[in-house]
Amino acid sequence: xxxxxxxxxxxxxxxxxxxxxxxxxxxxxxxxxxxxxxxxxxxxxxxxxxxxxxxxxxxxxxxxxxxxxxxxxxxxxxxxxxxxxxxxxxxxxxxxxxxxxxxxxxxxxxxxxxxxxxxxxxxxxxxxxxxxxxxxxxxxxxxxxxxxxxxxxxxxxxxxxxxxxxxxxxxxxxxxxxxxxxxxxxxxxxxxxxxxxxxxxxxxxxxxxxxxxxxxxxxxxxxxxxxxxxxxxxxxxxxxxxxxxxxxxxxxxx
Amino acid sequence: xxxxxxxxxxxxxxxxxxxxxxxxxxxxxxxxxxxxxxxxxxxxxxxxxxxxxxxxxxxxxxxxxxx
Numbered sequence: 480x481x482x483x484x485x486x487x488x489x490x491x492x493x494x495x496x497x498x499x500x501x502x503x504x505x506x507x508x509x510x511x512x513x514x515x516x517x518x519x520x521x522x523x524x525x526x527x528x529x530x531x532x533x534x535x536x537x538x539x540x541x542x543x544x545x546x547x548x549x550x551x552x553x554x555x556x557x558x559x560x561x562x563x564x565x566x567x568x569x570x571x572x573x574x575x576x577x578x579x580x581x582x583x584x585x586x587x588x589x590x591x592x593x594x595x596x597x598x599x600x601x602x603x604x605x606x607x608x609x610x611x612x613x614x615x616x617x618x619x620x621x622x623x624x625x626x627x628x629x630x631x632x633x634x635x636x637x638x639x640x641x642x643x644x645x646x647x648x649x650x651x652x653x654x655x656x657x658x659x660x661x662x663x664x665x666x667x668x669x670x671x672x673x674x675x676x677x678x679x680x681x682x683x684x685x686x687x688x689x690x691x692x693x694x695x696x697x698x699x700x701x702x703x704x705x706x707x708x709x710x711x712x713x714x715x716x717x718x719x720x721x722x723x724x725x726x727x728x729x730x731x732x733x
Numbered sequence: 734x735x736x737x738x739x740x741x742x743x744x745x746x747x748x749x750x751x752x753x754x755x756x757x758x759x760x761x762x763x764x765x766x767x768x769x770x771x772x773x774x775x776x777x778x779x780x781x782x783x784x785x786x787x788x789x790x791x792x793x794x795x796x797x798x799x800x
Contacts, residue, residue, distance in 0.1 A: 487763065490761065547749070548752070551752055566761050568757065568760060570763055592761070603754075603755075605751075675750055675754070726758070727759075
């Protein structure tokens with residue numbers, strides 16, 4: 480395989496220019512204007528970005544990371560200038576004509592999507608359970624346990640610990656549900672992501688929420704202060720963003 | 734002296750997880766005859782394989798650095 484392929488980063492309104500920073504193949508991204516829309520694309524080496532090449536990149540976390548960061552960099556730069564519809568990672572066309580054809584065929588839904596997203600940005604909120612004490616036990620351990628055998632006492636103690644643990648879990652879940660409801664009330668849309676694996680997140684505590692929200696610019700302060708309100712013992716809240724609206728860029732709607 | 738470096742590296746790894754949460758599942762899906770045919774399913778499958786096989790590598794690197 481020789482020559483180049485066309486890598487598509489995002490679709491933006493027609494007047495937008497391509498950002499000045501290296502793309503996924505260290506190329507300079509450029510703008511393809513088609514009607515009222517612009518596709519921001521890059522010419523990438525066919526050898527590295529054909530089916531076999533890109534599959535190789537996606538199967539290696541280090542290579543995937545480089546690809547993901549470059550893709551995100553271009554899209555994030557576009558998001559600073561106005562509405563952007565990010566395209567799924569590794570969307571690659573044989574040539575520019577393929578991109579132009581697609582822009583023409585799907586102009587209406589892409590235009591609608593850009594109007595809906597506007598300048599909204601995506602904010603992530605992750606919640607972990609902490610070791611903070613749950614509300615006190617409702618009742619003391621029955622006195623009868625002192626009459627039991629050491630084995631019974633052990634089992635009773637274990638049960639009390641389990642109950643305390645599940646009370647703490649319920650407490651954390653309730654706080655998380657309340658926070659998610661408050662944030663969803665501020666946001667235009669919300670989306671729950673899969674909970675992160677402890678070995679990837681590097682945190683041993685139980686993850687209670689991994690959600691992402693589409694927020695209007697004028698509501699960002701309210702959103703962030705709600706997410707950052709530090710009054711909740713029992714959960715640890717981490718806010719990430721702003722992100723380009725990756726999680727809300729389905730043409731099917733919110 | 735090593736504490737800030739550890740924190741910074743942990744931060745990078747967290748960011749990658751959050752980035753992949755969005756990049757592997759988000760974005761407009763535009764496919765057709767004219768695209769390189771990487772079906773959604775394929776993309777998610779190969780990426781998960783990369784994540785799974787790399788988790789242990791990351792964990793080992795972290796443990797080695799912390800030791």
